[in-house]
Amino acid sequence: MNAPWKAGPMGNRDPFAAYICDEAALDVLRPVVVEMGWQPEKCNKGGLRNAVQSLSISASPAILLVDLSESGDPLNDIHALAEVCEPGTVVIATGQVNDVRLYRDLLTSGIHDYLLKPLSAGQLRDALTSAQAVFSAPRAAEGDGDKQHISTAVVGARGGVGASTIATSIAWLFSMEHKRSTALLDLDVHFGTGALCLDLEPGRGLTDAIENPSRIDGLFIERAMIRANDRLAIMSAEAPINAPLMTDGTAFVQLAEEFRQAFEMTVIDLPRNMLINFPHLLSEVNVVTLVTEMTLASARDTIRILSWLKANAPNAEPLIVCNKFHASGSEINRSDFEASIERKINYLLPFDQKASVGAAKLGQTLAEANKNNKGLAPLREMAAAIVGVASDDGAGLKEAGKKGSKFDLMSLLGSKKDKADKASANATAG
Numbered sequence: 433m434n435a436p437w438k439a440g441p442m443g444n445r446d447p448f449a450a451y452i453c454d455e456a457a458l459d460v461l462r463p464v465v466v467e468m469g470w471q472p473e474k475c476n477k478g479g480l481r482n483a484v485q486s487l488s489i490s491a492s493p494a495i496l497l498v499d500l501s502e503s504g505d506p507l508n509d510i511h512a513l514a515e516v517c518e519p520g521t522v523v524i525a526t527g528q529v530n531d532v533r534l535y536r537d538l539l540t541s542g543i544h545d546y547l548l549k550p551l552s553a554g555q556l557r558d559a560l561t562s563a564q565a566v567f568s569a570p571r572a573a574e575g576d577g578d579k580q581h582i583s584t585a586v587v588g589a590r591g592g593v594g595a596s597t598i599a600t601s602i603a604w605l606f607s608m609e610h611k612r613s614t615a616l617l618d619l620d621v622h623f624g625t626g627a628l629c630l631d632l633e634p635g636r637g638l639t640d641a642i643e644n645p646s647r648i649d650g651l652f653i654e655r656a657m658i659r660a661n662d663r664l665a666i667m668s669a670e671a672p673i674n675a676p677l678m679t680d681g682t683a684f685v686q687l688a689e690e691f692r693q694a695f696e697m698t699v700i701d702l703p704r705n706m707l708i709n710f711p712h713l714l715s716e717v718n719v720v721t722l723v724t725e726m727t728l729a730s731a732r733d734t735i736r737i738l739s740w741l742k743a744n745a746p747n748a749e750p751l752i753v754c755n756k757f758h759a760s761g762s763e764i765n766r767s768d769f770e771a772s773i774e775r776k777i778n779y780l781l782p783f784d785q786k787a788s789v790g791a792a793k794l795g796q797t798l799a800e801a802n803k804n805n806k807g808l809a810p811l812r813e814m815a816a817a818i819v820g821v822a823s824d825d826g827a828g829l830k831e832a833g834k835k836g837s838k839f840d841l842m843s844l845l846g847s848k849k850d851k852a853d854k855a856s857a858n859a860t861a862g
Contacts, residue, residue, distance in 0.1 A: 524547065584720070594756060613696045634669055685712060718818075725762070731773060
């Protein structure tokens with residue numbers, strides 16, 4: 433499992449608390465705690481069960497020392513402790529079981545250290561000093577700061593055009609082919625498929641953030657996100673469909689801000705209704721990847737969304753992606769579609785049912801499951817173009833998005849209607 437406790441600033445939380453089963457260990461611990469400059473009153477009688485009960489109704493400390501001596505199943509009990517601990521708590525366990533396998537399993541679960549009883553002052557002092565040092569360690573590797581953060585929102589002009597498929601694929605490409613630490617935020621709170629595409633359980637990170645936006649900080653991000661690989665983490669939800677979304681959007685803005693601090697790339701899978709309800713979501717987005725199809729309805733809504741972006745997100749560069757393109761024909765041909773939206777289509781992705789089915793069966797993104805599929809090469813080109821925004825200041829996107837010739841969509845709609853009416857009249861006459 434991912435370590436539930438990871439480094440971060442102490443903030444305003446208590447620096448230390450302990451839950452110890454026996455008086456002998458408490459007598460050794462209290463003088464060391466005083467020496468560290470902490471309150472000896474924070475050394476409580478009672479082991480892990482007492483810690484879980486107490487921390488379920490109060491804030492957890494920066495450093496927590498917990499006694500496993502009375503625990504029948506230490507690993508499961510530690511997981512129960514993780515459920516009630518604030519993100520970022522550094523946990524030191526102590527106990528009487530001298531077992532290398534248990535020690536390794538505890539460290540894997542995220543415990544900072546395991547101290548064997550009987551405790552000594554020197555042993556405690558070293559462990560607590562080491563735990564303190566975690567908070568002063570740099571959160572990012574040296575040299576990471578010179579890379580500019582890039583954020584892209586992926587929006588479908590219509591439902592079912594494949595925006596989520598593209599969002600997960602470019603997030604995977606950022607992380608694996610471009611070696612960028614990437615956050616994927618799936619904002620379809622009730623029906624999102626981001627985690628599903630990556631063969632992951634969505635977790636409670638997003639719903640917790642919506643319910644408690646004041647808790648969102650770097651430590652929350654480290655604990656609440658689900659890892660897809662070493663460089664890709666996702667935050668999503670499968671909220672009950674009888675639970676309406678009750679938020680003013682504050683949580684989403686705070687999440688995006690924390691992602692800018694913790695990752696090099698952010699991909700936001702953004703349902704189009706979110707543009708209406710939370711327009712401020714795009715205030716810091718660099719690129720809006722607008723996914724569409726060659727249909728009348730998609731052309732109409734692409735025009736509307738592009739107009740909305742111009743008024744509400746002028747700093748975001750639109751990237752037009754036509755997905756599920758049928759070579760055999762579509763409602764509108766490419767030249768007419770581009771003329772109607774007054775922009776060139778940046779990337780054209782063919783309809784490939786075999787590739788989509790294969791990816792679903794493997795539990796992989798479309799890009800990962802079809803690495804050698806030449807028809808999906810535009811996906812990789814798209815990811816490279818977005819990554820390159822930092823170096824070319826969006827020049828590549830702007831060049832590809834130059835306006836096409838004027839074209840009146842209503843004329844096209846009218847001509848389609850005229851043809852339908854004429855066909856109907858002929859059929860009646862016949």
